[in-house]
Amino acid sequence: MKSIKICIVIAALCCILPASAQKMFASAKYDAMCSYYGETIENTITAYEADNTAEAVVKNIMSVIGLRANFELRAANVPNAAAVIIKNKRYILYNPEFMNTVNTVSGTNWAAISILAHEIGHHLNGHTLGSEGSRPATELEADEFSGFVLRKMGASLKDAQAAMSLIASMKGSHTHPAKHLRLSSIETGWANAGSGGVTPSAIDVITQRPAVAARTTPKRTTAPARTVQKPVKEKLALDEKYIAGEVSLTGDPTGRYFITKKAHFVQVTKDNIYLLGSLEESDRYGYKFMLSDKFNNNIYIDNSGGLVNSYGNRIGRLSIK
Known part of the structure; x- marks a missing residue:
């Protein structure tokens, strides 16, 4: 209620x-x-x-x-x-x-x-x-x-x-x-916040178990040859030759973030490239590198490529190409 x-x-x-x-x-x-x-x-x-x-x-x-x-x-x-x-x-x-x-x-x-x-x-x-x-x-x-x-x-x-x-x-x-x-x-x-709130995905959906059909011997048929379509690559404003690694952020799963070969941290769309910061040596013990902007907002990179914010929360991953 x-x-x-x-x-x-x-x-x-x-x-x-x-x-x-x-x-x-x-x-x-x-x-x-x-x-x-x-x-x-x-x-x-x-x-x-x-x-x-x-x-x-x-x-x-x-x-x-x-x-x-x-x-x-x-x-x-x-x-x-x-x-x-x-x-x-x-x-x-x-x-x-x-x-x-x-x-x-x-x-x-x-x-x-x-x-x-x-x-x-x-x-x-x-x-x-x-x-x-x-x-x-x-x-x-x-x-x-x-x-x-x-x-x-x-x-x-x-x-x-x-x-x-x-x-x-x-x-x-x-x-x-x-x-x-x-x-x-x-x-x-x-x-x-855990599971304290009631979200649409948390609502129980009761489904009926499908009836088990009587076993029959299926007729052998020849399946038509399948045409496998190759996925179309999304065209971005940054050419792949300049990309050193890709950053995946759980808070923005549809965003495209990259580390360039010049150690720039950028967000890329179809038409634009936004400079967000740079890849630098970490200022925190236990992390060798970090992503930092000019206002000292830092994302730390652990040894497995995991991204951790200043509060120690895991927020994404860096994959080196």
């Missing part, structure tokens, strides 16, 4: 609209902020009472982790969503139009849920207590929290990663990590 109620709340989230009652913050200045894209807000923040549906979603998020909210939820004129402290008070601010757009484009209402869970993770992990704002390490922690909560609420891994798959940047920045790292962190949180 609880999971049914959660699903009803999720289905209604795409209709979030601010109420007519308004509350305007006197100043755009804030003590601390962790925003979904890492941008600053320079205009006056106008906040509205949150929609009842959004409040219900937050209540469900808090109920699955057994904590009381230490913040207030407000719809606001922010670009996307943010965890902020204004006048020593904690808020989660969200843009209803942004949330609706993400849900529509991603094709799932879990997308907006994951964004709210991510911002809640910032407050609960104490990320807004300092003045640093968004940083790659804290963003990965909030991503992991989001993945954990969404599985507890009943989301599949694909649902939990829907928003990040859609809007995260391929490359990292000084505030936010690259997409592959964020997808991996969401997967880590989702996996750590």
